[in-house]
Amino acid sequence: MKHHLWIIVIIVIGLSSFLVGYSLPPFLEVGFGTATEEGGATSEEDLKKLYEELYRESEQ
Amino acid sequence: MEIPVPRRNVVWAYAIVGFFALVSIATFALHEYYIYLSAYLWFGFIYGMCLQYGRFCFASAFRDLFAVGVPRMVVGIMIATILFAFTSALVAATGWSTFHPAPTSVHALIAGVIFGVGMVFAGGCASGSLYKAGEGNGVAVVVILSISVTQSIFVDVAGWMNKLVPASWRESALQKGLPESIGVGDGWVDQYLAGYVWNQPIRTFAQSLGLKDDSLVGALVGNTLAGVVVPALLLLTVVYIFWVRKSYVRKLTAQGPRSITFVDHVRGFWGMVVASKRTAIAGLLLGIACGLQMFVIEGMRMKFGVKNAGTLLERLGHDFGISAKGTVFDPGYWYVTTQEAQWVGWVLQKLGWENMDNIYFGWVNGIPSPAINPADWMSVALIGGAAVMALLHGEFKFKMPTRELAVWAIIGGMGMGIGSRLALGCNVGAFFVRTANGDMSGWLFGLGMIGGAYIGVKFFNWYTERKMAQEMAQCDIAF
Numbered sequence: 001m002k003h004h005l006w007i008i009v010i011i012v013i014g015l016s017s018f019l020v021g022y023s024l025p026p027f028l029e030v031g032f033g034t035a036t037e038e039g040g041a042t043s044e045e046d047l048k049k050l051y052e053e054l055y056r057e058s059e060q
Numbered sequence: 061m062e063i064p065v066p067r068r069n070v071v072w073a074y075a076i077v078g079f080f081a082l083v084s085i086a087t088f089a090l091h092e093y094y095i096y097l098s099a100y101l102w103f104g105f106i107y108g109m110c111l112q113y114g115r116f117c118f119a120s121a122f123r124d125l126f127a128v129g130v131p132r133m134v135v136g137i138m139i140a141t142i143l144f145a146f147t148s149a150l151v152a153a154t155g156w157s158t159f160h161p162a163p164t165s166v167h168a169l170i171a172g173v174i175f176g177v178g179m180v181f182a183g184g185c186a187s188g189s190l191y192k193a194g195e196g197n198g199v200a201v202v203v204i205l206s207i208s209v210t211q212s213i214f215v216d217v218a219g220w221m222n223k224l225v226p227a228s229w230r231e232s233a234l235q236k237g238l239p240e241s242i243g244v245g246d247g248w249v250d251q252y253l254a255g256y257v258w259n260q261p262i263r264t265f266a267q268s269l270g271l272k273d274d275s276l277v278g279a280l281v282g283n284t285l286a287g288v289v290v291p292a293l294l295l296l297t298v299v300y301i302f303w304v305r306k307s308y309v310r311k312l313t314a315q316g317p318r319s320i321t322f323v324d325h326v327r328g329f330w331g332m333v334v335a336s337k338r339t340a341i342a343g344l345l346l347g348i349a350c351g352l353q354m355f356v357i358e359g360m361r362m363k364f365g366v367k368n369a370g371t372l373l374e375r376l377g378h379d380f381g382i383s384a385k386g387t388v389f390d391p392g393y394w395y396v397t398t399q400e401a402q403w404v405g406w407v408l409q410k411l412g413w414e415n416m417d418n419i420y421f422g423w424v425n426g427i428p429s430p431a432i433n434p435a436d437w438m439s440v441a442l443i444g445g446a447a448v449m450a451l452l453h454g455e456f457k458f459k460m461p462t463r464e465l466a467v468w469a470i471i472g473g474m475g476m477g478i479g480s481r482l483a484l485g486c487n488v489g490a491f492f493v494r495t496a497n498g499d500m501s502g503w504l505f506g507l508g509m510i511g512g513a514y515i516g517v518k519f520f521n522w523y524t525e526r527k528m529a530q531e532m533a534q535c536d537i538a539f
Contacts, residue, residue, distance in 0.1 A: 004070050005452045008077055012105060015081065019099050020352060023359025027156070030362065 069451040076444045076451075080105060093372045096360050097434045103353040104438030107187075107346060107394055108194055108445025112455075114342020116140070117188025118487045119179040122513035127521065131303045136336030138292045138299075140343015144496040145288035147347035149279035151354050152497065157274065158354045158392025161499040162484050163260035168504035171483030171490070175505075176512020178475020179487070180520065181468050182206070186396040186476060186486035190439060194446025196458040199469045204400060206473020211401035211481050212408060214249060215420035221248035229255030239384055243417045249481060250419045257484070263500040273498065283498020291503060296333070300325075304332045350394050350493070357392040369434050370426060381406060381416075381427040389425035389435050395489045397480040399435035402427050420481070479512075 080101060087094035110116070114136065121133035151157045162168075179185040182203045184192050189207070192200035225248055233255035238244045244254050266273045266282025273279065308328040309320055333340075366372055369390040370382045382388055389398045405415055405427040416422040430436045450456040461469060476486065483490040483505050491509060494502030 004073065005449075008073060008448060008452070009109075011077055011081070012102065012109070015084070015102050016106065016352070019095070019102060019356050022095060023099075023356045023363060026359050026362035027355070 065452060065454045069454065069456065072456075073448045073451040076448050080441055080444060091376060093364060093376055096357075096364070096369060096372055097432065097437050099353070099356045099360060100434040100438040101441040103349055103356075103394070104441035105445035105448075106349045107438075108191060108442035108447070109449045110342040110345045110349065110445075111187055111191035111442070112194060112446040112449035114140070114339040114346075116191070116339060116342055116346070118185035118491075118509070119183060119188055119513070122176070122510065123180055123183075123517055125299070125303065126514050126517040129303050131299045131332065132336050133339055134299060135296060135332055136339020136343065138296055139333060139336060139340040140346065141492060141496055142288055142292050143340065143344040144347030144350060144492065145284045145498075146280075147344075147351040148493075148496045149284040151351040152274055152279040152283070153276040154355075155274045156355060156358045157497070158358055159493065159497045159499075161262045161264050161273075161497065162490070162494060162501045163257050164263045164499070164501040164504065165257075165260040166504075167257060167260070168483050168490065168501040169508040171479045172505040172508020172510075173479075173512040173515070174508075175476050175479025175483065175486065175490075176509040176514075177516040177519075178472045178477075178479055178512070179509075180472070180513050180516025181475060182472025183465070183468065186400075186480065187488050187492075190396065190442050191446035194443040194448075195450040196447075196456050198459050199461040199465050202461055202466050202469040203473045203476075206470045207397060207477045207480070208400040208404040210474045210477025211397060212404040212415070212421075214478055214481055215401065215405075216247060216413070216415045216418050217249070218247045222246065222251075224248060225251045225255070231255070232259060238419070238423060241384055241417060242419060242423050244419065247418050252482070253419050264498040265500065266498055268500075279498070287498035287500075288495060296329070300329050300332055304328060346394070347496070350496075354393050357390075361392075370428075373428055373432060376432075378428060378432050381409070381429065383416075383421070383426040384423055387424065387426060388428050388433065391435065391489070393493060394438075395435060395485070395493075396439065397477070397486040397489065398425055399433060399439050401425075401477075401481075402433060403430040403436055406430060406433075 084095075084098040084101060088098065115133065116137070117133070118137065121137055124130040124132070125134045148157070148159070152159070179188075182189065182199075184200050184203055186207060189200040189203040193204060229251045230245060233244045233251045233253075236244065236254045236258065238254065242250070244250050264273050264283055265287030266275075266278035269278075269282045269286060271278030271282040273283065305325070305328065308331070309324075312318065312320060312324060361367060364372060368387040370385075370387040373379070373388060374382060374386065389395075389402060391398075401420070402425060405421050406429060409415055409427055416427065421427050447456060480486040480490065483501075485491075485494070485505075487509060490505040491502050495506060496502075
């Protein structure tokens with residue numbers, strides 16, 4: 001029966017790997033270790049500040 | 061030697077995997093957003109497989125230790141927590157962990173005691189009951205039902221319970237600026253949360269050492285080494301001294317008269333650790349899966365431009381049961397009890413109980429239909445994963461609960477339901493995940509849970525002895 005377990009393990013690993021691969025592109029774009037630094041805004045206040053700065057820059 | 065497994069078990073195992081695969085593929089074909097729910101589903105399935113393989117049950121672990129002096133599973137759980145801490149640290153160091161520490165105060169300790177007593181009475185903790193349900197255990201199903209119903213009622217109880225709320229909690233809760241639809245001044249749990257718990261400090265070991273949680277040094281040295289490895293080794297040492305040392309020394313001296321050295325004790329300690337290999341392997345796999353789930357969920361949130369699954373459900377047209385903030389319960393990692401409360405909350409709402417006016421459902425977690433609730437997908441798949449493992453190991457068997465066991469399951473489930481709502485989590489959400497991520501409240505809950513389990517075991521021993529004495533007395537009369 002062990003081989004049946006391994007077949008199921010392989011199916012589960014395959015599906016999970018698909019999920020990991022599916023969610024990877026955003027990380028590659030943003031980068032690791034940047035969640036609270038260059039990664040950008042983490043809250044609505046941060047977003048507001050970011051847009052205000054962009055607006056100020058475009059005004060200048 | 062391999063245990064022969066009936067062919068129908070294999071067929072059922074493939075059928076379960078096939079069903080979940082079909083759900084994932086069909087819903088993905090319906091809309092891309094459903095893959096978010098499938099992520100919860102497949103990680104839940106992995107958790108179920110690991111839990112069943114490692115027999116990962118906190119109730120059994122402490123019952124074995126306190127009732128019969130067998131430390132194997134407690135040691136395994138401690139090792140698993142250490143291993144999970146390392147994988148959590150790596151995720152935290154990337155800056156993309158979905159974990160949020162909880163407020164730390166004496167409430168976690170008290171909640172742990174209530175939870176600990178409950179899990180011993182019930183014969184299974186929150187995660188243990190789920191995997192045992194996957195093995196066909198009827199008592200575990202009753203425990204899950206009891207936890208679910210108790211939580212969903214407890215979070216909405218007002219009336220006479222309002223009289224038990226301290227004035228300071230009420231005053232503080234009313235100052236939190238929550239919308240009128242929540243009615244924060246009405247309901248014990250609402251005022252407990254907004255008037256007491258939210259005022260408590262959030263503490264991690266890394267922060268207390270002046271380090272950042274999402275830095276490599278903070279995550280590894282602060283939260284893992286100081287926050288998990290050192291306290292866990294201390295606990296393991298206590299277990300060795302009180303439960304293992306005596307028999308180990310006896311075994312050594314039986315081989316011939318000799319003096320016991322420190323090196324002998326180190327060997328004995330190591331022997332105790334490696335004896336729990338199966339639970340420890342399950343813990344490592346659980347840790348890897350938890351870490352990967354955090355990555356996957358965070359990646360999908362970025363991909364779909366959302367911070368919470370509530371937004372996705374709204375976009376898909378499922379707007380029933382979403383909280384006033386537009387959120388649903390979406391922890392991003394392994395959790396057990398909240399989704400159990402949610403499905404009963406949803407049923408009660410459908411039966412006419414207005415329960416969206418409390419903080420727990422109405423402001424934070426919502427009560428989306430169980431059919432589209434991400435965390436519910438995780439729990440259902442967890443039971444499925446455990447069932448597959450049990451089927452393939454010849455360990456699946458339908459067991460109907462006796463009346464006595466069902467009563468204990470209901471009482472224990474009530475204790476766990478109340479304890480988990482007071483602590484904002486169960487043995488997984490409030491202990492295993494929090495401790496592994498360096499959250500101080502995790503250890504407070506854990507200590508309370510150990511104390512509660514001890515009280516529960518002692519009470520059970522007293523009850524069993526009393527019952528046996530009564531039965532013996534009746535036999536005497538009959539003769």
